[in-house]
Amino acid sequence: MIEFENVSKSYGAVRALEPMSLEFPEGETTVLIGPSGCGKSTILRLIVGLIRPDTGLIRVEREVLRPKNVVHLRRRMGYVIQEGGLFPHLTARENVVLMARRMGWNAQRIVNRVEELSDLVDIPLERLQSYPSQLSGGQRQRISLMRALMLDPDVLLLDEPLGALDPMIRAGLQDELKQIFATLGKTVVLVTHNIGEAAHFAERIVLLRSGRVVQEGTLHHLLHEPADPFVDEFVRAQRSPLDSLDRA
Numbered sequence: 154m155i156e157f158e159n160v161s162k163s164y165g166a167v168r169a170l171e172p173m174s175l176e177f178p179e180g181e182t183t184v185l186i187g188p189s190g191c192g193k194s195t196i197l198r199l200i201v202g203l204i205r206p207d208t209g210l211i212r213v214e215r216e217v218l219r220p221k222n223v224v225h226l227r228r229r230m231g232y233v234i235q236e237g238g239l240f241p242h243l244t245a246r247e248n249v250v251l252m253a254r255r256m257g258w259n260a261q262r263i264v265n266r267v268e269e270l271s272d273l274v275d276i277p278l279e280r281l282q283s284y285p286s287q288l289s290g291g292q293r294q295r296i297s298l299m300r301a302l303m304l305d306p307d308v309l310l311l312d313e314p315l316g317a318l319d320p321m322i323r324a325g326l327q328d329e330l331k332q333i334f335a336t337l338g339k340t341v342v343l344v345t346h347n348i349g350e351a352a353h354f355a356e357r358i359v360l361l362r363s364g365r366v367v368q369e370g371t372l373h374h375l376l377h378e379p380a381d382p383f384v385d386e387f388v389r390a391q392r393s394p395l396d397s398l399d400r401a
Contacts, residue, residue, distance in 0.1 A: 231301030
């Protein structure tokens with residue numbers, strides 16, 4: 154369980170998040186959606202402790218996130234940033250095992266975990282000897298997911314992980330990621346600007362605008378019970394990818 158209690162964040166004169174209280178239930182996938190600049194990525198960076206809130210408290214498994222425990226709690230989270238964020242001078246395998254080595258895992262434990270994750274994300278072990286520039290976009294995202302899962306975190310945070318991919322590759326990875334989430338049963342928070350993708354991954358969708366939660370609920374609620382005129386406007390702007398879902 155991740156909880157925001159009256160959390161706000163500003164960058165100078167710019168208010169990124171208005172005071173908000175929000176929960177991310179344990180073992181469920183929550184998708185944050187909204188236009189650019191609405192605060193989606195700020196929420197992820199607050200959860201992982203890369204930035205600190207101006208007001209309020211953030212709890213991870215009932216433990217308040219503070220400077221003295223941020224490193225400890227961060228190790229219980231996997232974080233996949235936009236376009237993967239792999240270190241270009243390291244091989245795929247070196248990227249995946251970086252934190253495990255720093256934490257003193259022995260060689261056999263690392264080998265076992267890498268093999269397990271290779272099977273999970275469906276990437277051959279031999280591809281792990283390649284550098285990021287030698288991999289396709291889809292392969293880089295699989296490696297980024299392996300790196301995020303290496304320490305077997307309780308929480309998985311993904312910031313538009315498929316946004317830069319070709320539509321065909323993106324569609325295939327959507328299905329695979331959803332299956333991985335179901336298999337692992339972890340608490341997942343995923344950011345996207347695409348409502349069709351949000352509906353694919355989670356029943357619970359949180360729609361934000363200008364640092365505020367406009368509505369949270371299922372796709373059905375957003376489609377048929379909009380809480381605000383902006384909800385209807387946002388949905389209609391992306392109507393074409395939702396036509397098939399709505400008819401279903």
